[in-house]
Amino acid sequence: QPCSITAGISACYCYCSTASSELRTRTERRSNGRGEALKKKGRRGDLNTEVETSGPTTVPVLVPKEEYCSKQQYGYGVQLGGKQSLTLAEFLDRNNSVSNNGFGAVEGSPDDAPSSPISFMSEFPHVTSWVQEDGIKFGGGECFEGGDGEQPMCFAEEAQLLEEAERELVMLDGRLSEEKLEPEECMGSYQMRRPDEGRIDGEGTSLESREADSTFIMAYPPEVSNPKQQLPYIQHELGRRRNATRRGQGNGNNQHIYSPVPSMRNFPRPYEEEPVPNRYRESKQCAGGKDEQEKRGVPAVMRCFDRTKIFVKAGNGGNGVVAFRREKFVPYGGPSGGNGGEGGNVYIEVDASMNSLLPFRKKMHFRAGRGSHGQGKGREGSKGEDCVVQVPPGTLVKEVSPDSSQTEAVVLLEMTIPGQRQLLLPGGRGGRGNAAFKSGSNKAPQLAENGEEGAEMWVELELKLVADVGIIGVPNAGKSTLLSSISSAKPNIADYPFTTLLPNLGVVSLDFDASMVVADLPGLLEGAHSGIGLGHEFLRHAERCRILVHVIDGTSPQPQHEFEAVRLELKLFNPTLALKPYIVAFNKMDIPDVAYGWKVFEEYMQSYGIKALCISAATKQGTSQLIHVVYDLLKSEHSSSTSCDTSGKVKNCVDVGEMVRTSQNAPLEAFWVSCDKHQRIWQVHGAGLERFTQMTNWERHEISRIWEARWDYFHRPFHAVAHMLHPLWRSTRERDDPELHRGWVEYTERVWPGPGPMLASIASQLLAFERFQFPFDGEQSRRRYFEAVRRFQRVLDASGVSASLRDQGIQEGDTVFVGQMEFTWHDSKDMMSLRDWKRGLRGSKVWPH
Ligand SMILES: Nc1nc2c(ncn2[C@@H]2O[C@H](COP(=O)(O)OP(=O)(O)OP(=O)(O)O)[C@@H](O)[C@H]2O)c(=O)[nH]1
Ligand SMILES: [Mg+2]
Numbered sequence: 013q014p015c016s017i018t019a020g021i022s023a024c025y026c027y028c029s030t031a032s033s034e035l036r037t038r039t040e041r042r043s044n045g046r047g048e049a050l051k052k053k054g055r056r057g058d059l060n061t062e063v064e065t066s067g068p069t070t071v072p073v074l075v076p077k078e079e080y081c082s083k084q085q086y087g088y089g090v091q092l093g094g095k096q097s098l099t100l101a102e103f104l105d106r107n108n109s110v111s112n113n114g115f116g117a118v119e120g121s122p123d124d125a126p127s128s129p130i131s132f133m134s135e136f137p138h139v140t141s142w143v144q145e146d147g148i149k150f151g152g153g154e155c156f157e158g159g160d161g162e163q164p165m166c167f168a169e170e171a172q173l174l175e176e177a178e179r180e181l182v183m184l185d186g187r188l189s190e191e192k193l194e195p196e197e198c199m200g201s202y203q204m205r206r207p208d209e210g211r212i213d214g215e216g217t218s219l220e221s222r223e224a225d226s227t228f229i230m231a232y233p234p235e236v237s238n239p240k241q242q243l244p245y246i247q248h249e250l251g252r253r254r255n256a257t258r259r260g261q262g263n264g265n266n267q268h269i270y271s272p273v274p275s276m277r278n279f280p281r282p283y284e285e286e287p288v289p290n291r292y293r294e295s296k297q298c299a300g301g302k303d304e305q306e307k308r309g310v311p312a313v314m315r316c317f318d319r320t321k322i323f324v325k326a327g328n329g330g331n332g333v334v335a336f337r338r339e340k341f342v343p344y345g346g347p348s349g350g351n352g353g354e355g356g357n358v359y360i361e362v363d364a365s366m367n368s369l370l371p372f373r374k375k376m377h378f379r380a381g382r383g384s385h386g387q388g389k390g391r392e393g394s395k396g397e398d399c400v401v402q403v404p405p406g407t408l409v410k411e412v413s414p415d416s417s418q419t420e421a422v423v424l425l426e427m428t429i430p431g432q433r434q435l436l437l438p439g440g441r442g443g444r445g446n447a448a449f450k451s452g453s454n455k456a457p458q459l460a461e462n463g464e465e466g467a468e469m470w471v472e473l474e475l476k477l478v479a480d481v482g483i484i485g486v487p488n489a490g491k492s493t494l495l496s497s498i499s500s501a502k503p504n505i506a507d508y509p510f511t512t513l514l515p516n517l518g519v520v521s522l523d524f525d526a527s528m529v530v531a532d533l534p535g536l537l538e539g540a541h542s543g544i545g546l547g548h549e550f551l552r553h554a555e556r557c558r559i560l561v562h563v564i565d566g567t568s569p570q571p572q573h574e575f576e577a578v579r580l581e582l583k584l585f586n587p588t589l590a591l592k593p594y595i596v597a598f599n600k601m602d603i604p605d606v607a608y609g610w611k612v613f614e615e616y617m618q619s620y621g622i623k624a625l626c627i628s629a630a631t632k633q634g635t636s637q638l639i640h641v642v643y644d645l646l647k648s649e650h651s652s653s654t655s656c657d658t659s660g661k662v663k664n665c666v667d668v669g670e671m672v673r674t675s676q677n678a679p680l681e682a683f684w685v686s687c688d689k690h691q692r693i694w695q696v697h698g699a700g701l702e703r704f705t706q707m708t709n710w711e712r713h714e715i716s717r718i719w720e721a722r723w724d725y726f727h728r729p730f731h732a733v734a735h736m737l738h739p740l741w742r743s744t745r746e747r748d749d750p751e752l753h754r755g756w757v758e759y760t761e762r763v764w765p766g767p768g769p770m771l772a773s774i775a776s777q778l779l780a781f782e783r784f785q786f787p788f789d790g791e792q793s794r795r796r797y798f799e800a801v802r803r804f805q806r807v808l809d810a811s812g813v814s815a816s817l818r819d820q821g822i823q824e825g826d827t828v829f830v831g832q833m834e835f836t837w838h839d840s841k842d843m844m845s846l847r848d849w850k851r852g853l854r855g856s857k858v859w860p861h
Contacts, residue, residue: 318475318515318553320372321412326437326672327355327380327396329463331709332445335388336456347456349386349446352463353393355439356380357669359400364430366404367517369475380437383463386445396439403427406478406556409436412470421472424668428478435669436471440464441676443707459799461707467672474552477515479531480646482557484582486574487535489565490599492516493629495532498639503532510535515553522643531557540581551585558649560594561642563629564613566606571598571613593649596624597638602631675699680811685820692826694837696813702831704807708800710833 330352337345358380381397403409405428410421425434443461450457483491487509495501499518504511512534521527534550554560562578564571575596583590598613600606610626617624625641627634676699683698808814808830817828817837826837 318369318477318550319472320369321376321470321472322372322401323377323468323470324358324399324401324437325377325379325468326358326466327399327439328382328466329353329355329440329442330383330385330393330396331463332443332448332460333386333388334446334458334460336446337389344455347446347450348388348390349460350388350391350393351386351445351448352442352461353383353386353395354442355383355463355466356396356398357435357439358437359398359433360407360409360425360427360436361400361402361433362405362407362427362430363402364405366402367477368404368514369407369473371402372473380439380466382466383439383442385463386442386460390445390447393442398439400433401436403473404475405430406476408474408476410472410474412472424471437467437469438669438672440466443709457799459803460709462709464676464703464707467676476556477517477531477553478529479517479553479557480528481520481530481559481561481642482554483530483532483561483563484536484554484578485563486537486565486568486578487511489535489563489568489574490629491532491535491563494561494563494597494599494627494635495530497629497632498635499530501532515550520639522639526643528643528646530561536578536581538577538581540585551582551589554582554589554592555586557592559642559645560589560592561638562594562596564596564598564624566598566600566609566626567603571609572616593645595638595642595645596622597634598624598626599629601626601633602628676703678703680704680807683811683813683816685813685816687820692823693829694817694820694822694826695829696817701807701811701813705804705831705833708804708833710800 332351333349335347335349337348339345358378378399378401380399383396384393386393407427408423409425409427410423412421425436427434441464443463446457446460449459483494485491488507488511492503492505492512495503495516495518496505499520501516501518503516503518512532515534516532518530518532519527520530531553533553536551540551560582562575564575568574579590596617598610601610614624614626625634625638627638629635678699680698680700683696683701686695686697687693688695813830822828822837824838828835828837
């Protein structure tokens with residue numbers, strides 16, 4: 013019997029078990045990239061060898077891999093290949109034989125050899141043989157045992173392991189079907205973290221010869237049929253072997269030669285330590301809890317189709333600045349620091365061209381721009397750029413509670429009308445510049461505010477399709493076929509349940525001004541309301557449809573029962589769904605046997621006073637009648653609903669913008685204090701106070717530094733004069749010692765009675781000014797943030813926080829947190845009291861609102 017084996021490998025040597033076999037070898041250039049690379053390196057691997065043989069049923073094939081094996085091993089293998097020629101049965105039977113020479117390959121009968129082994133071999137050239145038995149596929153690899161002195165594998169052990177593997181695979185198969193797992197889904201996460209170094213192709217340098225020369229038998233679950241799916245398993249096995257080699261445990265064969273996949277879900281991940289990026293974790297959060305998803309096995313594409321979570325953040329306000337007007341002939345020009353600009357808002361807008369939430373799989377963070385800072389000469393900062401989140405019509409925007417246990421999310425917005433735009437989060441207010449703090453008693457305030465931080469939140473988007481008509485029915489009833497025959501939509505149609513995973517929309521045109529949007533929904537099973545099948549993943553789409561079309565599968569043995577089951581599911585999911593007007597369409601009338609079923613069904617329907625139509629979606633028989641009946645019903649439904657419906661207006665469930673503003677403008681007096689008396693830490697809570705703390709600019713010492721530089725610039729000449737005229741001035745640089753200074757002044761007066769007092773007074777004035785303006789260390793450093801701290805202190809006093817803390821027994825040195833800021837409590841008498849501050853020369857009298 014002829015057998016054709018194509019092996020995309022470096023060189024292929026075939027040994028036929030019988031001398032009568034004909035062997036024809038043809039060599040070709042390889043066409044894939046790897047081949048080209050090999051060719052460049054001048055290896056023999058650039059040849060594609062095709063072997064055609066006929067006659068024997070057993071074809072052992074030995075494939076030495078030149079790029080992996082040393083010369084010695086290579087020759088060795090060739091030599092041995094001719095000796096070994098086994099069927100799988102023989103292979104398993106030879107329990108006790110130990111091959112000192114290694115075993116070339118095992119091949120099943122050519123009948124059994126499917127096409128996949130061939131491609132497998134071309135993909136993974138080191139695997140030389142393929143056996144298929146009872147649906148379990150084994151790929152065998154070449155064996156070059158003994159090359160580095162290792163003991164080859166015992167066949168008995170191997171056979172036993174194979175049996176075990178088989179048993180485990182059967183168990184695995186059972187478990188997979190029990191858990192309703194999607195192989196693709198299981199593989200997905202694995203492939204995601206597939207590292208490049210795990211390559212096993214011939215080009216990879218990662219495989220040392222020592223690692224490669226090992227017997228390599230892999231088994232896969234029945235679902236894994238093509239090389240691409242097998243790749244992760246092989247990579248895992250190779251990784252394990254490589255690790256074993258590194259640890260000095262041979263090539264890993266002595267551990268276990270066979271590594272079945274214990275369970276697809278618990279598949280040991282060789283690179284577990286690699287952290288999963290955050291965004292994957294976040295994206296997994298879509299559509300409810302992860303557990304819930306796993307339970308139902310909802311395919312990945314479905315998760316973000318109609319439900320997703322996004323993060324929105326309004327822009328921060330720009331900071332106000334401290335600036336003074338400096339102009340020729342305008343002395344004391346006064347403060348002129350402008351206010352910061354407002355942060356950008358976050359809007360949600362309906363985009364009629366969108367029909368799913370799938371774009372949010374790629375982008376889930378939306379941030380508005382920040383307002384720019386104020387500038388001198390009273391210039392205000394510009395407003396931050398707004399951020400507009402486009403959603404399809406029919407999207408609900410819900411608040412996501414931080415703890416996932418909460419069941420009902422608060423609906424914030426309902427976006428239904430195309431072009432509708434709603435404010436979700438308002439941007440932060442810009443901070444005031446020092447011009448805003450000018451007052452009669454404080455004409456030169458050195459005080460400005462920070463911009464307010466923009467609010468941020470996670471919101472859940474939930475899409476409820478807006479369609480006039482929803483087609484529902486059990487899986488395989490022909491819903492998608494019906495949609496495709498009445499509209500130009502092209503949904504997937506196939507003869508297996510749950511072909512449709514995502515709802516499809518189509519526009520049905522009856523006339524130039526008469527059209528309706530029809531939605532084909534995924535199949536509905538008994539128990540869907542509790543999450544069986546695709547469950548309420550799609551049932552909520554039916555909520556927005558005005559009328560429903562029940563498609564009944566005519567070939568089903570009990571169409572009546574089907575219909576009732578679907579009605580019951582609707583009722584259990586949402587009673588209002590069951591109240592929607594509906595039409596029943598009995599499908600697949602073109603099939604001869606169905607006509608009888610239709611008679612029975614029609615009678616049954618008539619007994620309940622329900623009108624049913626018979627159609628054949630495939631041949632378009634009766635579909636135009638159905639369209640007209642549906643359209644008439646839709647029109648009557650439309651007129652009745654608009655008469656009592658006051659809408660057209662958008663229902664805005666919770667005004668988030670208003671909510672955010674209210675929370676931001678919370679009064680300062682609304683606070684509460686918590687205390688850790690053990691560690692002496694006090695925390696003052698309160699939205700108003702926290703916002704005030706955040707907006708307080710604690711960085712005013714920067715301004716002081718500028719003043720210091722300016723002061724130096726203007727007064728350094730005086731210093732120089734003073735230094736020249738008064739040699740003792742230098743000594744008075746010991747500013748912290750007034751006693752000493754006074755001593756020097758007296759001394760000066762005595763020594764230079766003429767210019768002495770004048771110089772002394774200049775020096776002392778300079779000193780005093782310097783002291784007041786630029787404290788250095790010790791006590792006076794507290795004046796650094798002078799005005800901001802003073803204003804803050806006054807607010808704490810006025811709002812009653814200080815009194816409350818005192819009442820609760822705060823002590824000297826305790827830590828107090830207000831918002832993010834940390835303070836230390838000083839209540840001692842020698843501290844500058846509020847009264848003293850009020851009397852100070854500088855400072856703000858402007859009360860924060
Ligand atoms: N003979 C015949 N076959 C039909 C008719 N309508 C649908 N089919 C077949 O029934 C099978 C299922 O059709 P779909 O349209 O995919 O069924 P569905 O209800 O959308 O199924 P799900 O999406 O899985 O819920 C397909 O093989 C169709 O060719 C019909 O009127 N006559
Ligand atoms: Mg379908």
